[in-house]
Amino acid sequence: MTKSSGIDRRRLITGITGLAGIGALGGASTASSAADKPAPGAKAEVTGVPANGRAYERKPLRSDVISVAAVQSRVRSVNGQTPAPGIRANLAHMVELIDKVQGFGGAKDLLCFHEFPLQGWNTWSRKELERIAITIPGPETEVLSAKARQYNCYIQFGSYAVDKDWPGHILSVTSIIGPQGQIVARDWKARNIVGVFPGFELLTTTVYNVLDRFVEMYGVDAVIPVHRTDIGNLAVSSTQLEPELFRAMALKGAELVLRTATGSFNADDVRMTSMYNQIYSVIVNNAVSPDNPGFLDDPGGGAGGTEIHGPKGESLAKANGKAEQEVVARLPLAAYRRTHQIPNFHPALYMPVFERYQPRQTPGLFNKYLPTDLKDAARFLDEKNTWR
Numbered sequence: 001m002t003k004s005s006g007i008d009r010r011r012l013i014t015g016i017t018g019l020a021g022i023g024a025l026g027g028a029s030t031a032s033s034a035a036d037k038p039a040p041g042a043k044a045e046v047t048g049v050p051a052n053g054r055a056y057e058r059k060p061l062r063s064d065v066i067s068v069a070a071v072q073s074r075v076r077s078v079n080g081q082t083p084a085p086g087i088r089a090n091l092a093h094m095v096e097l098i099d100k101v102q103g104f105g106g107a108k109d110l111l112c113f114h115e116f117p118l119q120g121w122n123t124w125s126r127k128e129l130e131r132i133a134i135t136i137p138g139p140e141t142e143v144l145s146a147k148a149r150q151y152n153c154y155i156q157f158g159s160y161a162v163d164k165d166w167p168g169h170i171l172s173v174t175s176i177i178g179p180q181g182q183i184v185a186r187d188w189k190a191r192n193i194v195g196v197f198p199g200f201e202l203l204t205t206t207v208y209n210v211l212d213r214f215v216e217m218y219g220v221d222a223v224i225p226v227h228r229t230d231i232g233n234l235a236v237s238s239t240q241l242e243p244e245l246f247r248a249m250a251l252k253g254a255e256l257v258l259r260t261a262t263g264s265f266n267a268d269d270v271r272m273t274s275m276y277n278q279i280y281s282v283i284v285n286n287a288v289s290p291d292n293p294g295f296l297d298d299p300g301g302g303a304g305g306t307e308i309h310g311p312k313g314e315s316l317a318k319a320n321g322k323a324e325q326e327v328v329a330r331l332p333l334a335a336y337r338r339t340h341q342i343p344n345f346h347p348a349l350y351m352p353v354f355e356r357y358q359p360r361q362t363p364g365l366f367n368k369y370l371p372t373d374l375k376d377a378a379r380f381l382d383e384k385n386t387w388r
Helices: 009-014 084-103 126-132 139-151 208-218 243-251 267-277 333-339 347-356 374-383
Strands: 066-072 110-112 154-161 171-177 183-188 227-229 232-237 256-260 280-284 307-309 315-318 325-331
Touching (some): 066 084, 066 307, 084 139, 110 256, 139 171, 154 183, 154 232, 171 232, 183 227, 183 232, 232 243, 243 256, 256 267, 267 280, 267 307
Parallel strands (some): 110 154, 232 256, 256 280
Antiparallel strands (some): 154 171, 280 307
């Protein structure tokens, strides 16, 4: 069993609540969708940003009001040497929760899970993560697809994943499965936080880590995807404290931003993202988690806080504690669309500043080297720190 370092994500993340986003609109973004991304070599331009901010692209809604359930569930890390039994158990728990959520209180159009319901989180090495990571689509998503078809709903969740087009890379991916069992989104994390974890850094590959190659393969439009569905325009992210990212999503017509966390998040970040961009936000964190190897049931007090926000930043529904539970809200999207417009943004004021900004780490570093573990990631990224 992989042992925890004794450092929990709650304590580490708590210290970054005052940080601003570290990338300009074109520098740090979110992800590639398996469903929508162009074939490798495509050079698509950015789409979806309308000249008339009231006339953004969208599909007809399945109903005037959309029911959303944020499922605050446990996190339980699997064995880094033999992960298959743990993944099967975690998948079975997800299925059980889907049946429970859909079994009471009426049908839900969208079910949202946290960042790592299948695998959990621990201080695994790259070799261990290669064993732990799933493929999308794959056996696990087939099981979840069957549930999406059964309940005619969308299911969103995060996971570690591998991709044959990116050998050696470990991806942190947020996926959406549609009501026909199709993969609607398989979106990479935009960027990892850097300089926060004492003694180590995350080693998953993000869009920012391989930005030039990513754009060369999928086109610039795939960097910040928005998925137009019959329950609204959806965007997903496990990135925290990056307001430019969520502004870009909103400019491309996102109406619901589905965010995941594990081990804590900044509640004000989510609330203000909704208010500043006049969009709905869903944030799903893990519940208190007994028997999570290497961790206390509630390490650092970071469990709970799952919430759904409206376009004024108002709380529509919130977890009433840290236990496993559903947080449900009914979103009047048809009425919202009658008056909604994308943010009234003024790039001419800000682009000269953005263009001069130099980030701490340049994009594309993981095209050159893939760290072997978390401590090696810290060494490598520290060497590439241009702010020293």
